[in-house]
Amino acid sequence: MATITTATGGNELGATMPPNFVARVGTLQTFELPDQVTGNQDDIVMGRALIDTWRRDGILQIAMNGKQEKLLKDAFTASKQFFGKPHAEKAACVDSQSYSGYIASGEEVTNGIADYSEIFTVTKTFDLSEPKVKEHWPCHGPCPWPDAEMKDPMQLYLADLGETGEKLLHLIEYGLGLERSSLTKYTKDGWHHMRILRFPANNANGKGPAGRGIGSHTDYGLLVIAAQDDVGGLFIRAPSKDEKTENWQTSAAGFREDDKGWIYVPPVPGVFTVFPGDMMQYITNSYLPSTPHKVGLNTRERFAFAYFHEPSFQAVMSPLKGFDVGQSPKEGIHYGTHFTNMFMRNYPDRITTDRMIRENRRALLDKPELRTIT
Numbered sequence: 001m002a003t004i005t006t007a008t009g010g011n012e013l014g015a016t017m018p019p020n021f022v023a024r025v026g027t028l029q030t031f032e033l034p035d036q037v038t039g040n041q042d043d044i045v046m047g048r049a050l051i052d053t054w055r056r057d058g059i060l061q062i063a064m065n066g067k068q069e070k071l072l073k074d075a076f077t078a079s080k081q082f083f084g085k086p087h088a089e090k091a092a093c094v095d096s097q098s099y100s101g102y103i104a105s106g107e108e109v110t111n112g113i114a115d116y117s118e119i120f121t122v123t124k125t126f127d128l129s130e131p132k133v134k135e136h137w138p139c140h141g142p143c144p145w146p147d148a149e150m151k152d153p154m155q156l157y158l159a160d161l162g163e164t165g166e167k168l169l170h171l172i173e174y175g176l177g178l179e180r181s182s183l184t185k186y187t188k189d190g191w192h193h194m195r196i197l198r199f200p201a202n203n204a205n206g207k208g209p210a211g212r213g214i215g216s217h218t219d220y221g222l223l224v225i226a227a228q229d230d231v232g233g234l235f236i237r238a239p240s241k242d243e244k245t246e247n248w249q250t251s252a253a254g255f256r257e258d259d260k261g262w263i264y265v266p267p268v269p270g271v272f273t274v275f276p277g278d279m280m281q282y283i284t285n286s287y288l289p290s291t292p293h294k295v296g297l298n299t300r301e302r303f304a305f306a307y308f309h310e311p312s313f314q315a316v317m318s319p320l321k322g323f324d325v326g327q328s329p330k331e332g333i334h335y336g337t338h339f340t341n342m343f344m345r346n347y348p349d350r351i352t353t354d355r356m357i358r359e360n361r362r363a364l365l366d367k368p369e370l371r372t373i374t
């Protein structure tokens, strides 16, 4: 971290840390992204600085522009309005073919333990008439939006983050000394998705350990771009030579959840926090490792967004030039398979998982038509 202070002793940023957690408080490095990334000297310098910061801290902040602050404000308003609806109305927002839609508190499982978060997931949306849906591609289906009040602001927010994600990938390409599009070739038709999150206040229900919002985990794709309100709850682990997860081989869920060494990410207005995901780790041979993180419940309810900038569902990821040391798996990683595996593991009782198994939809994942981006 640029500066690290201890939570104890009344540090101002640490004052929002959820009760009963022991962690250092991070003061994260903040970057202001250029309007366009062309590969000029400034872009190369910024790309290198982003990479150095992730390698040291595991996370960094990027400043929002005015438009993004407005999009986020509207998204928070829509999120609060949605989560305030009666349970039955929210619970009706599910789909048997896609993992989009509502996840009740206690429904998601991380490392075998129920998470307290209440979530609306937005994956790519497909009409029932589209060929990929008719052919039963895993995870392809409609998003069961409750109404336009939710759909419209969320789609605008998601689209804007898509642009930010592409900019970041280009900066990383230049920072790593790679050819332009070495990363963005994978994100054409990217399987970008988002989790709209609400965490109840600490005194809630009894399904999982008290105070645990989401258990420790890594996320699946290239970059996670998150935003949170002023309540506080997110913790991360910075890269360390003694710690290694490889979530596509062995689940990183529950990783060092109760160990020392967590860093609290205090809420800072006007910034997104950004960290790498599993696919970034694999293709860089852990030069940019996927950042383990977890969420604690606080004394007030908390709202947050986690946006995932991802490869195409059809992408088979291979190590980048200069990072190919024969890492496992040698045949590459099919992102659509990794995504499907992770969602089936997190939602074992969902109708989507049930139908996936009943119709043996996973068999399609091996077909060449689902592996067209290499």
Ligand SMILES: O=C(O)CCC(=O)C(=O)O
Binding pocket: 195, 197, 214, 219, 226, 227, 228, 233, 234, 293, 294, 295, 304, 305, 306
């Ligand atoms: O609540 C947060 O800040 C992060 C949530 C998260 O890790 C996730 O949704 O995967």
Ligand SMILES: [Fe+2]
Binding pocket: 217, 218, 219, 293, 306
């Ligand atoms: Fe996460």
